[in-house]
Amino acid sequence: MSGRSRTDRFPRSVETRARILAAARSLFATQGYRGTTIRAVAAEADIHPSMVMRYFDSKEGLFAAAAELDLRLPDLSDVKPAELGVTLVRLFLERWEGADAGDELPALLGAAPTNAAARERLVEVFKMQVGPMVARSARAENKEQCAALIVSQMLGLAFTRYILRLPAVVALPPEVIEREVGATIQNYLMPER
């Protein structure tokens, strides 16, 4: 087939490309779209601003590349139905507080309120990734309503704990979140009434 890949022949480019992306995600997450400047990204990536343009064409292109997002929701068919809520919340906490957190979702959440592209990306992500997952797990009649309720609680937790960092929410111990929010999700998934 094809010989060596482009990555093999020009390893430097992919490394700096990754460096730029990491810097961009970090800044988009904390400063939002407009608050993030090409120059600041370049400085944090330790490279000249014009290179950012050459790699990603424009600021919009940079954001599009930086906000590529895969929630990596696992298959939950093995989980006991009664433990779905807690399992989902535990997974959520691990993802946000673990080392492999990644800055894509914070970047999207930070930018979405004021940036149309970020908002549309988020809408797409939840429609394509969360919707089907809930549809497989929920026992409720109206699965779309069910997914919407779950998203409202999960994103609310992410928003208040990791974006706004409201002290009371930050102070919540993971066990309490697992138990309480887990019960909420469980109830949304399969109402007892």
Next chain:
Amino acid sequence: MSGRSRTDRFPRSVETRARILAAARSLFATQGYRGTTIRAVAAEADIHPSMVMRYFDSKEGLFAAAAELDLRLPDLSDVKPAELGVTLVRLFLERWEGADAGDELPALLGAAPTNAAARERLVEVFKMQVGPMVARSARAENKEQCAALIVSQMLGLAFTRYILRLPAVVALPPEVIEREVGATIQNYLMPER
């Protein structure tokens, strides 16, 4: 005591001042802090940009004035304890979807992810207004945890429905929100276990 108020003597100024504030709130809500320019505010208020500066000293001053926020949480001591959750959610919906909604909270939510002043203001608001209200109503042992959980769900609903406008969340009928989210809040307020 004092003679005529400043408002009586210079009615024109207070009217344009209000016009500037309304324009500022609307723009801060949709464009965030950095995305909102003095010139854009002035244009929407139909006045010269320099006047915005004279009225509010600086962009920061304008934001501080535009983000003055009173959640106007009512006294809930007359409400039956078992109906606190639903009552709170109904109130929340009326406030956000009613005519007297006001743009202060959207402005704060839109700006908070990327603006320190907005974030601190929100932290303050929830500490001073939501905290005490929950403390009076909750039966749980740890009232601060209780308030944090409630805020995470309520702000999550506001964020996904009115800021992100995720289609599935927007589509939720008010009755469903009242019933489902109301049950969640009720459970946070006074757990059955």
Next chain:
DNA sequence: TTTGTTTGCCAACAGTTGTTGGCATTCATA
């Protein structure tokens, strides 16, 4: 009418922004 304050517009400043084109250096390949 005269005086002093308020309200408003205008022009301009200094700094920052995204973006561009040119030129030097590195480096794989022939």
Next chain:
DNA sequence: TATGAATGCCAACAACTGTTGGCAAACAAA
């Protein structure tokens, strides 16, 4: 070694930003 592509830095542009000071019209008080 010679060639051409890839990588990188630099200077500069045009547009936009918050902010300032000056000047004209409106207006209340004397």
